Amino acid sequence: MKRYSHYITWLLGLTFILSACDKIEPDFFDEEYNGAYFDYQYSADFEKTLNFGEYVVGNPETIPVKLNVKLLGYLSDEERTLSIKSKEIDGYALADIVIPDLSFANREYQKELEIIVKRPEVEDEIFAVCIYLDGEGDLGTGIAGKDSFKIYVKEVHEKPSVWAGQVQTYLGDWNREKHAFLATMMNNNYYYEALYSTEQSKYKYDEIINLNELTVNTLLSEEPAEPITLNFPILKAEEYPDYSEPFFWERYSEQLGLYTSQKFCKFTHMINAANTTEIIAAYENAGEQMEKYKETFHKEDVLTMLNAYYDYPKMGYTIDQYKELLWVKIDKETDYISKGVYMRIPYWWEDPDNLGTGKIVKKYFGEYTDDKYQFMIKTMMDYDGIDNFVVATILPFTIEGKGYGWDETVGGEERLKECYKTIKAKNDKRPKPLRHDIPEVVLE
Numbered sequence: 369m370k371r372y373s374h375y376i377t378w379l380l381g382l383t384f385i386l387s388a389c390d391k392i393e394p395d396f397f398d399e400e401y402n403g404a405y406f407d408y409q410y411s412a413d414f415e416k417t418l419n420f421g422e423y424v425v426g427n428p429e430t431i432p433v434k435l436n437v438k439l440l441g442y443l444s445d446e447e448r449t450l451s452i453k454s455k456e457i458d459g460y461a462l463a464d465i466v467i468p469d470l471s472f473a474n475r476e477y478q479k480e481l482e483i484i485v486k487r488p489e490v491e492d493e494i495f496a497v498c499i500y501l502d503g504e505g506d507l508g509t510g511i512a513g514k515d516s517f518k519i520y521v522k523e524v525h526e527k528p529s530v531w532a533g534q535v536q537t538y539l540g541d542w543n544r545e546k547h548a549f550l551a552t553m554m555n556n557n558y559y560y561e562a563l564y565s566t567e568q569s570k571y572k573y574d575e576i577i578n579l580n581e582l583t584v585n586t587l588l589s590e591e592p593a594e595p596i597t598l599n600f601p602i603l604k605a606e607e608y609p610d611y612s613e614p615f616f617w618e619r620y621s622e623q624l625g626l627y628t629s630q631k632f633c634k635f636t637h638m639i640n641a642a643n644t645t646e647i648i649a650a651y652e653n654a655g656e657q658m659e660k661y662k663e664t665f666h667k668e669d670v671l672t673m674l675n676a677y678y679d680y681p682k683m684g685y686t687i688d689q690y691k692e693l694l695w696v697k698i699d700k701e702t703d704y705i706s707k708g709v710y711m712r713i714p715y716w717w718e719d720p721d722n723l724g725t726g727k728i729v730k731k732y733f734g735e736y737t738d739d740k741y742q743f744m745i746k747t748m749m750d751y752d753g754i755d756n757f758v759v760a761t762i763l764p765f766t767i768e769g770k771g772y773g774w775d776e777t778v779g780g781e782e783r784l785k786e787c788y789k790t791i792k793a794k795n796d797k798r799p800k801p802l803r804h805d806i807p808e809v810v811l812e
Contacts, residue, residue: 403510407438415518421525440510447473451505460496530564534571588614605633623658626669
């Protein structure tokens with residue numbers, strides 16, 4: 369014997385009163401009525417437009433559309449089927465869909481119907497289908513006007529409205545291939561929404577720059593099997609992008625020297641190859657410019673190395689890491705140190721965080737001056753040899769907690785004393801007018 373319990377006899381009755389005119393009002397049904405309906409309120413909710421052009425990630429052949437279906441009348445312990453069919457909509461070619469069987473059991477009163485919509489056979493044309501409840505199953509139709517749902521299907525690739533202004537400047541012209549690449553790289557069909565703030569009505573500069581950096585790094589990280597056809601701008605050095613070393617840089621390292629993002633941007637713009645489609649060929653043909661600026665590049669490398677000596681301790685690098693990342697041989701023939709390359713007081717000497725190293729350095733070498741520091745570098749470079757000299761070993765400290773420690777990998781305190789002894793001896797041999805103020809320290 370069937371066991372029934374009363375469900376909702378006036379479902380949604382009160383909630384529809386005094387509502388907007390485009391709401392679909394439910395009729396009153398007897399509690400014994402056995403019906404189902406699509407559970408949406410407004411007439412506009414009973415249709416959906418699906419654009420496959422917005423789903424480029426994975427390039428799917430089908431996309432599911434989920435519809436809410438609800439019962440009106442009584443609940444049952446027995447399974448009841450709902451008959452769902454499709455038909456054409458006047459004026460449109462029929463969209464290709466798959467409708468699964470649907471049934472309600474175990475006192476269920478609402479379910480989600482997943483319609484599988486197939487990609488249209490042609491682009492830039494709208495297809496359509498009407499999905500309706502025909503009442504032929506165990507469950508009839510429950511509410512007039514809520515027994516059908518329309519789906520419009522197309523594949524149209526359109527430029528997003530945000531693709532203008534700074535997006536256009538830093539990502540270049542929009543095209544379908546570029547859009548698909550970015551969406552796939554970000555695994556987000558709507559990646560472009562993060563580039564513009566609708567609340568503030570302005571572009572998000574940092575987000576745009578970050579996307580440019582990620583894109584250029586991705587395209588140039590490895591040598592491509594085919595020529596790059598995606599055209600993205602290479603930013604200027606003054607915009608301070610953080611580009612990783614491109615795969616081809618090492619081929620020209622003898623002329624270009626140490627890689628930095630700033631140098632990469634500067635030289636790329638110098639040879640008028642500031643985009644991802646032209647840059648590889650342009651570097652192949654830029655041998656003359658590379659030779660012309662070779663000395664300038666090397667001077668910049670020395671400057672970068674010496675000034676990075678200030679920052680590397682705060683970044684947590686050891687001296688070995690500093691050498692691996694930033695070391696470049698100082699060419700004695702050009703002797704940039706004597707030519708007055710801009711110097712910066714070492715972090716340990718300045719001791720801005722009061723670690724205690726400043727007092728130790730001043731005990732051995734006195735107050736800082738550029739020419740004294742240059743003299744110290746040249747002296748130890750002669751002592752160690754240009755193939756082995758690493759400027760960071762002159763002051764071999766490390767940060768330990770809130771204080772300092774000795775970098776024993778390069779000799780620690782004994783290395784400092786060795787440097788002092790060598791520099792002091794060389795300084796004492798100079799004529800007095802040329803001597804630097806270096807204290808007398810009794811070495812233990």
